[in-house]
Amino acid sequence: MKGSEAGCSYPTSFYKEGIKKMALREIRVQGDPVLNKVSKPVKELDQRTKELIDDMFETMYHYEGCGLAAPQVGVLRQVVVIDVDDGNQYVLINPEIVEQSGESLDYEGCLSVPDMRGKVKRAEKVTVKAYNKDFEQVAIVADGLLSRCIQHELDHLRGHLYTEFVEGELCRLEDLPEEE
Numbered sequence: 195m196k197g198s199e200a201g202c203s204y205p206t207s208f209y210k211e212g213i214k215k216m217a218l219r220e221i222r223v224q225g226d227p228v229l230n231k232v233s234k235p236v237k238e239l240d241q242r243t244k245e246l247i248d249d250m251f252e253t254m255y256h257y258e259g260c261g262l263a264a265p266q267v268g269v270l271r272q273v274v275v276i277d278v279d280d281g282n283q284y285v286l287i288n289p290e291i292v293e294q295s296g297e298s299l300d301y302e303g304c305l306s307v308p309d310m311r312g313k314v315k316r317a318e319k320v321t322v323k324a325y326n327k328d329f330e331q332v333a334i335v336a337d338g339l340l341s342r343c344i345q346h347e348l349d350h351l352r353g354h355l356y357t358e359f360v361e362g363e364l365c366r367l368e369d370l371p372e373e374e
């Protein structure tokens with residue numbers, strides 16, 4: 195499993211002493227083969243997965259993203275964290291889109307494709323089933339940015355980057371036409 199979990203090796207003393215400590219993980223960027231692999235479902239919410247979730251939030255906030263999928267930190271597990279500033283911190287484990295409707299074309303970016311933006315067509319509204327941070331099954335109905343973010347992150351779990359779906363030019367952030 196080349197490179198699959200290289201980002202989450204703690205010294206063994208970390209586990210022995212049971213110290214709770216969040217850590218930044220290295221973000222994998224386009225070209226890293228781990229980003230093109232399919233993630234496996236999480237079977238139980240063990241300590242390692244809880245630490246992964248904490249670290250993913252810390253890493254996402256540090257790099258000012260609104261979503262992060264586990265493969266982006268080199269872990270091929272179906273775990274996604276999202277914060278689109280709606281007052282919630284979403285943890286989606288083994289997520290699956292069960293309903294979608296409408297269509298929306300808008301810019302996206304990705305921490306694994308630094309400083310680039312491109313327009314991607316997504317469903318306007320989705321219903322996603324997943325396990326939450328307590329490993330309880332939940333269903334989330336989302337539209338707008340949350341819906342777009344969910345679809346983007348779920349693509350990561352199947353080994354896809356948004357750059358595969360861009361309509362028109364993929365452009366550098368500084369070359370974006372002014373909006374608003």
Ligand SMILES: [Zn+2]
Pocket residue numbers: 303304305306346347350
């Ligand atoms: Zn991304």
